[in-house]
Amino acid sequence: MPRATGGRRLMWDELPAEARAGIERLLGTKVITTISQPGGFSEGLAARVRLADGGGAFVKAARAPAVAGFHRREAAISAQLPAQAPVPRLLGTYDDGDWIALAFEEIDGRLPAQPWRxxxxxxxxxxxxxxxxxxxxxxxxxxxxxxxxxxxxxxxxxxxxxxxxxxxxxxxxxxxxxxxxxxxxxxxxxxxxxxxxxxxxxxxxxxxxxxxxxxxxxxxxxxxxxxxxxxxxxxxxxxxxxxxxxxxxxxxxxxxxxxxxxxxxxxxxxxxxxxxxxxxxxxxxxxxxxxxxxxxxxxxxxxxxx
Missing domain, CATH: 3.90.1200.10 (Aminoglycoside phosphotransferase (APH), C-terminal lobe)
Incomplete structure (x- = not known):
């Protein structure tokens, strides 16, 4: 299995201040720390975030038009998936026309072992x-x-x-x-x-x-x-x-x-x-x-x- 994570990930501090502030408004509290996550090939941020209120979430954010288009479609699809489906619950989106971010519930899980167990x-x-x-x-x-x-x-x-x-x-x-x-x-x-x-x-x-x-x-x-x-x-x-x-x-x-x-x-x-x-x-x-x-x-x- 080749490396299963894209090579164009961003860190939280690399996002514009306006985008970070918009994501924090979406989450309802300050982001204290972030941990970039492995898996997947979308560009931009893909991180677990720890919040000032003690909670957590998973956030992905991107600027590039093609990637942003994928994020917008994912947000629309995720919002309509059944509540009982084994998928992350969408908490909300931030979209200023330039940057778009999706916030999902934090899942207590990991990528499956490779080679497969x-x-x-x-x-x-x-x-x-x-x-x-x-x-x-x-x-x-x-x-x-x-x-x-x-x-x-x-x-x-x-x-x-x-x-x-x-x-x-x-x-x-x-x-x-x-x-x-x-x-x-x-x-x-x-x-x-x-x-x-x-x-x-x-x-x-x-x-x-x-x-x-x-x-x-x-x-x-x-x-x-x-x-x-x-x-x-x-x-x-x-x-x-x-x-x-x-x-x-x-x-x-x-x-x-x-x-x-x-x-x-x-x-x-x-x-x-x-x-x-x-x-x-x-x-x-x-x-x-x-x-x-x-x-x-x-x-x-x-x-x-x-």
């Missing part, structure tokens, strides 16, 4: 199944979810992109025509009415002794209930875990036709490779390394299935 992986898989049941049909406004981040092989067929892909995944270049063909014919993609997390990897999960909490929802989309399970399982290869027995056992994947998992793996890996190959020189290297590793893991599972 068997008990924690089972705990997370059970929670994903429970989430799918709870979020079917999608409980949020239909205009909020993002488009699924799937597909991208066609963009890698040009000479330069093909050469770049060959350096990362030679097998994908050998099967590029087949991968493009699947991408062109996959059913619209994975239709359904379940609200999916859309970015379900170990760095977006917190575990404790008695529960699992799924964090960071800006990429949520609506589709087939098994999609998050396949995404999570595809990443287990980075821990040396064979995902196939887990897929054969999970209630959301054990009855699927082989092509349903294959098609999702194709489109999932295509998005990751395309993003990594076509990213400009200013892209966060930590994020690109993670995308490449996750894409290779998905491709290895696909290779074993084809």
């Amino acid at each position: 068997g008990d924690e992986l089972q705990q997370v898989l059970e929670t994903v199944g429970d989430l799918a049941a709870l979020l079917t049909p999608s409980p949020i406004d239909q205009a909020l979810p993002a488009r699924p981040r799937l597909g991208g092989w066609q963009a890698l067929t040009t000479h330069d992109e093909r050469d770049a892909l060959a350096a990362l995944a030679p097998w994908a270049v050998d099967r590029l025509d087949d991968l493009v063909a699947v991408e062109e014919t996959a059913v619209s993609p994975f239709a359904g009415e379940t609200l999916l997390h859309g970015d379900l990897y170990p760095f977006n999960v917190l575990v404790s002794t008695d529960r699992v909490v799924v964090i960071d929802w800006p990429h949520a989309w609506v589709g087939a209930p098994y999609c998050d399970v396949v995404t999570l399982l595809s990443s287990t290869r980075l821990s040396g875990v064979d995902p196939q027995p887990l897929a054969d056992a999970h209630p959301l994947t054990r009855h699927l036709a082989p092509g349903q998992i294959d098609d999702l793996l194709v489109l999932h890996a295509g998005f990751l490779f395309k993003t990594a190959v076509t990213a400009g020189p200013t892209a966060d290297r930590h994020l690109l390394d993670m995308m490449i590793a996750l894409a290779r893991a998905s491709l290895r599972w696909l290779h074993e299935r084809w």
Whole structure:
């Protein structure tokens, strides 16, 4: 598993004074100390904060327009998730048009161990199944979810992109025509009415002794209930875990036709490779390394299935 934290995090003191004051007004008291948190790749602040009244919260804040757009969508989605869902409760937002901050309840939990511990992986898989049941049909406004981040092989067929892909995944270049063909014919993609997390990897999960909490929802989309399970399982290869027995056992994947998992793996890996190959020189290297590793893991599972 590559480093699972973005390389462009900010500290509390690096935020403008106006933004810090706005966040404190949102929280209703002064911030005494902050602890930057691992996990996830959004730019800006991502920290647990200790408050003057003895309480705590988790705060993320960003300025860059693209990141701020993700934060605004996450705030809108989080505000509409059911109270019983295993997700952090949104306390409020600060948005001055330049900086945006989200404050969530502080979760007593940590990122799951990597490589995976068997008990924690089972705990997370059970929670994903429970989430799918709870979020079917999608409980949020239909205009909020993002488009699924799937597909991208066609963009890698040009000479330069093909050469770049060959350096990362030679097998994908050998099967590029087949991968493009699947991408062109996959059913619209994975239709359904379940609200999916859309970015379900170990760095977006917190575990404790008695529960699992799924964090960071800006990429949520609506589709087939098994999609998050396949995404999570595809990443287990980075821990040396064979995902196939887990897929054969999970209630959301054990009855699927082989092509349903294959098609999702194709489109999932295509998005990751395309993003990594076509990213400009200013892209966060930590994020690109993670995308490449996750894409290779998905491709290895696909290779074993084809």
